[in-house]
Amino acid sequence: MAKPVILAVDDDPQVLRAVERDLRRRYAKDYRVLRADSGESALDTLGKLKLRGDPVALFLVDQRMPRMTGVEFLEEAIGRFPDAKRALLTAYSDTEAAIRAINEVGLDYYLQKPWDPPDQNLYPSLDELLEDWRADYRPPFEGIRVVGDRWSPSSHRTRDFLARNRVPYRWLDVEASEEARQVVANADHGSPRLPLVVYEDGSYEEAPENREIAEKIGLQTRAEQQFYDLVIVGGGPSGLAAAVYGASEGLNTVLVEREAPGGQAGTSSRIENYLGFPRGLSGADLARRAVDQARRFEVEILTPQEVSDVRVEDPYRIVTLTDGTEISCYALIITTGVSYRRLDVPGEENLTGRGVYYGAAQTEAFSCKDEDVYIVGGANSAGQAAMFFSGQASKVSLLCRSGDLRKSMSEYLVKQIEETGNIEVITNSSVSAVEGDGHLEKVTISDSVSGKTETVPANSLFIFIGAVPKTGWLDGTVERDGRGFILSGPDLMTGGKRPKGWRPDRDPFLLETSVPGIFVAGDVRHGSIKRCASAVGEGSIAVQFVHQYLMEI
Structure with a gap:
């Protein structure tokens, strides 16, 4: 201090x-x-x-x-x-x-x-x-302070990035906090671009990109070497599992994550059916434990960093990062997971980050204190978010497209929701429009059975629908299905024939893509089971196939 x-x-x-x-x-x-x-x-x-x-x-x-x-x-x-x-x-x-x-x-x-x-x-x-x-005297918070506007997408992005990377920070809303206004006034020219990120040493950055923040606080964004035995793209549960197993078994390993280790699972407020944790654990706790374990085995974790391209120059697989640098490897595992599908209704584009959020957005929980919160989705991620927000919000409305939560949500979670007094489940419903001047103010809910619509006041809407893989960077490299999920193993075999251009005198391994030495695991794989435990299992299994592949080259 x-x-x-x-x-x-x-x-x-x-x-x-x-x-x-x-x-x-x-x-x-x-x-x-x-x-x-x-x-x-x-x-x-x-x-x-x-x-x-x-x-x-x-x-x-x-x-x-x-x-x-x-x-x-x-x-x-x-x-x-x-x-x-x-x-x-x-x-x-x-x-x-x-x-x-x-x-x-x-x-x-x-x-x-x-x-x-x-x-x-x-x-x-x-x-x-x-x-x-x-x-x-009460000692002040000595970590990073973020000064911004609750309804600013860039402020939300900065807060979410710090929270998911386990960086302690203090949020100061410029509209509600006198301290925030004083910090802004004390900046060099008195009218900085927000969010203003103030570091422990008193230096600050105006509306910084995530990578600028990462470099300032000491996150690793650049690889220490040009060549690795194994490169893993994606830091969700499957990627972290692959990193732990690969490095622990002697492979020189680097993991590239575009946002924060933990992936979509890392934003889950509570995972209660994960083996070995009878009281459950949060997605953030799972990510923290996995990252610590990976680093103990000397895995390099680059974040925030993103892969923009991959090419093959046998026996090497070479990935290009968005900053233009390249990393070579013998084997590549793709574990990029999926993103939530866009709501795609009138008003959504302008209000994203201004009251409309994709994912749990735990950084917004305290801002929602004593407010009414709306959550869209019927799977476990939506149910976990509903339980989490029920502890802060006055009321949580869970909008489910189907007529029964049990069709897509685990029974233990359904029971918890039914026993929580301030959660209302609205079945056969969907959001047909969102409105607001500068931030979300109204949500229009449609009933698929009656055809009726209702417009209600709302400040916060959280979306947990669908699963969209971000695999455009693999165009022309590996085969994917019509929705962009990566094909592997038996799914590559058409009429008993191996993929076009396949060279090894064997069929593709179970988690191997159409390019030998490039593997896939987790939610981004075609036909995967969208559960955290299965993603971890696939990540560890993929490493075993990597070993078999390395014996061939």
Whole structure:
């Protein structure tokens, strides 16, 4: 924790040096003593301290300064640090002004110059003030602060990125927080582009991209080597499982993840049917454990980083990253998972990130406190989100297209929902439109049985429908089905014939794609079971086929 600051302000250089000397002699061990030679420069210092989040314990200010008196300075300073103690240095003739300041600026004490000897005339009074300050002091949050607008897509993206990468941060809504407005005002030009990301060292970035944040906080975005035995594209459960098994069995392994390790499963608020965790665990906990395990086996994890292309130059498979760099390997496993299908209704495009969200978006949970929340979907991910938001929202409405949740949701989850008083399940329903000026304000719900529609007020709508693979970067490389899922193993065999251009004198392995040495696992595979445990199983199995393939080359 940064030491609290004692700020001395005096325009007389000789007096200022003496004040600083005596303050350091007594308080340097527990406080940071700063000095300023004018009220203006002192306010500039306070702006920097406020931006860094450093606490100020005491102002010790000379009253008789040109351009800005001590009292005038304190009037400005207490708006930024209202809890700091205030002491005024005065000459005998300034006593009346000091007495008035007790009422005007809540002056705690005034000292007459000279104060020698300090052991009698300075320290006892300041000791008492600092002890009072310490008694009421609550240390500020020392991590990253994100200042932005709740309804800003870029603010949501930044918060989601930090949360999913397990980076502690504090969210300050510029519309609701006076502290947020002060941080914005203290930026160099007073009107920065939001979100403003303020780091622990006091530096900040305006509306940064995720990769800029990652590089600043020390996430690895670039590979340390040009060649690896195994490259894994995608950091969901299957990718992390493949990384753990591959590296633990001696393969030099790198994993490339475009957002955050854990993938879609990492956003799940609660997974209660995962083997070995009788009380359940969150997707974030699962991701954290898997990442720690992978790093223990020296897996390199690049995030946020994305693969834009892959090509084959036997015996190598070469992936190109979006920053233009390339990584070569003997074997490649694709575990990119799926994304939620777009709602595709009037108003949705303009309101995405402004009240309409895809996925659990746990970063929005506290913003939804005591509000009505709408969730679209009928599978486990939607049910888990409903249970999660029920602890914050006044009411959760779960909109399910089918007539029965049990058709697509696990029984344990259905029972939990039925037993939760503030969750309402609306079956045979879908969202047909969303409306809002700058952020979501209304949702139109359609009943597929009666044909009726109803428009209700809403600030938050979370979408958990369908599964769309993002495999466009594989065009012309590996075979996929009509929806973009990757074909592998027996699904590649047409009429008993191997894929076009297939060279090995064998059929494709179970999880091998149409290109030898390129494998697929998890939700992105054609015909996969959309469950976390099955994704983990496929990731580990894929590594066994990698070993068999490596024996051939």
